[in-house]
Amino acid sequence: MEKHVLALQLSQILGEEFNRDWIYEHIEIPKQEKMGDLAFPCFKLSPALRKPPQDLASELAPQLKHDLFENVQPVGGYINIFLNQQFITEHTLKQILTEQENYGKHTFGEGKTVVFDLSAPNIAKPFSMGHLRSTVIGNSLANLAANYGYETVKINYIGDYGTQFGKLLSAYKNWGDEEKIRANPLAELTKIYVKFHEEAKENTLLIDEGRHWFKKLEQQDEEALRLWRWFKEVSLEEFEKIYQLLGIEFDLTRGEAYYNDKMDATVELLKEHQLLEDSDGAKVVRLDEEGIPPCLIKKSDGTTIYATRDLTAAIDRFNSYSFDEALYVVGHEQSLHFAQIKHVLNKLGFNWAQNVKHISFGMMLQDGKKMSTRQGKTILLENVLKEAIQQASDSIEEKNPQLRNKETVARQVGVGAVIFHDLKQDRRNDVEFSIEDMLRFEGNTAPYLQYSYVRAQSILQKGGFKVDASNPFLSDEKAWSLIKQIRKFPEATAKAYKEYDPSQIAKYLLDLAKTFNQYYTHTKILQGEQQDAKLTLVYGFSLVLKQGLSLLGIEAPEEM
Structure with a gap:
């Protein structure tokens, strides 16, 4: 309250050239209490008003008067304000006693919705420390949004699709043991996944075999689907144990595979807007004007990529929730990907694309290096x-x-x-x-x-x-x-x-x-x-x- 009062008074004294919000942002809290409770640096005004900051402080200080202010002093180029302790103490404690758990809550977001994409572990892999950051940062931001007055929707967008599952299916067919996996699902699935990458260094045919199994999965092959569903089921059961420990709940848990039968509509939409181009047999949306690489929509073998699914998911989420913001709490290494997604949505004419935001974060490192499941370097x-x-x-x-x-x-x-x-x-x-x-x-x-x-x-x-x-x-x-x-x-x-x-x-x-x-x-x-x-x-x-x-x-x- 006192900062708003100070900003309002200074803006009224200084005129339209210095608006209240600008002044508010420049109000400081002195490091030493003997210098006051609030301070405004007149150095910020000096260039525009062509007066020394000391002179400005001396001119402005006597004009600042309010019941909240016990004393106002010009000190050097600063205006130092000492607040009325008794008045503010009584006001603060009365406010807390009256508002109770509502103290500190806001109404700015009332009537608006924010959708969060957070956590998003990959099935068939253990929940590592690397996924902790998205989970707890996203959950806290959702709590803050609710405190801000927003309606929040927390979506756990499970990684349950992509070429890595072709590799896992290949690994299972080569080295999988059903009894061991049922006894200790994620540890055993991780073990054979790591083995696949180790063996592939010497036997490059395994990579082709992994691609073959992913293609079978996309073509709804019965065996590929059965194994994939099994891997997903046991993974979600293990993940839920973690979420219960963390005390985190989601409004919706949905995997990438949910959008498999919906991506054709997105591809058609891109065609209608004449955005799809051929590139060495693949289908891409060029983003030359935006100064970034093209967004890959379909690979040369006709399989989709996660950009196609993310575009489809974004459209589906807006149609479902009419969100005012969509926040993707994902590591900073995906910054290019989300820039591409946002630009493609813009090209499709979706005005809400400007409210799609990538909330990036740094990596969880182990000995200065990124943790990696495929290399067997991860902490559970x-x-x-x-x-x-x-x-x-x-x-x-x-x-x-x-x-x-x-x-x-x-x-x-x-x-x-x-x-x-x-x-x-x-x-x-x-x-x-x-x-x-x-x-x-x-x-x-x-x-x-x-x-x-x-x-x-x-x-x-x-x-x-x-x-x-x-x-x-x-x-x-x-x-x-x-x-x-x-x-x-x-x-x-x-x-x-x-x-x-x-x-x-x-x-x-x-x-x-x-x-x-x-x-x-x-x-x-x-x-x-x-x-x-x-x-x-x-x-x-x-x-x-x-x-x-x-x-x-x-x-x-x-x-x-």
Whole structure:
């Protein structure tokens, strides 16, 4: 609120040349509280107004007056604003007590729909750490979108089609053992898939055999279909175990193969728009004007490629949901592919193509290299989750063996640690896999945040706190830093979704918890005057922390 008031006042003083949104974006938070609570750098105005920033600060500061502002000072080229602590403290705590779980929610997206394409593991392959990123980033973004007011549709677009399945079918016919696969499906299927690529280095005929089996699959060969359906069934059963551990649900799980009988319509549509061209026997859509390579629609042997399916899927999703945004949470190595898809949709005359967005992210690396199933270099997510839960369980047995619901808490803490280790990173950066860092239970981790929440709950319980909007409000300078952090929550959630960046919430929560723990260290909350008021502040902190963790897909245990 105070940033909006400051931006509005400055825009009114400065005139139309400097609009409110531009001013708002340039308002800063001073690193030191002694420099104020807000600051505006007049250096940004100086070139246009042809005045030194110091002079502009001195001219503008006296004109800024509002009940929210306790003091306004020109300092160098900055306007430093000290806020009315008592007014803002009372307003913030009253807002939290009134809104409860709705604090920090927005209505900007009401009446609009966002479709998410996330997770998307490949059948017949184990769920590796490489697929964790799409899963948890996409889930968090969907949570943020719902918090923003949007209707969300989460689609798990399973990789169940393509030439790799011809290779897998060939591998099964050569080395598959039905009993072993039924006993341990994904491990055995991965084993023969890796063996195929190893053998193909020496025996190039295997590649042709893989192509032959994929063609049989496309032609609805009975044996190829039976094996493919079996592989898919056992894979989905294994994936569901992972999603249950992560606490993630989807609105729709659909494989690429769903679009097999719908792609002809897309190809015909491309022909009608005279977009298809021959290229060495293949069918492509040229994108020379866009400065990128052509989009391959059909290979020279007549088989389709995943671009054809993605075009068909995008059209189907718009027809089904009339989405306002379609977000594809997929690694950055697919950037060219999604650029091609978007441009082809544009050429087809779909105005909604501009709202199709690729939300890219960096790779999960192992020893500085990309994980690869075909080379047998991958780390299984299920194993990492189980190890995290076990370490949490061991910690509970060591520190609090009498804890109730120990298994539930161990799962909440262990799984939370894995999710947070990913989401605290900027999604655009590569992440080096380190189980040691992931499972650390101190520092910038989910267990640190969860323990801060448990500490707050313990204080509230001991103090007999009850939610009451008539509770006396706080007059305590020690609480000011925490009030300001709590007050940032609505802005932090909005910004995180606008920039499609869950790491902003993760970093905000770390700052929030650190500020709370400093307040706890220096304040006797359950002693002295204003106990009810101090408990109201603790309640506000715990509510915001729990809400923030939920946006990341992490649970907040009541005890640890």
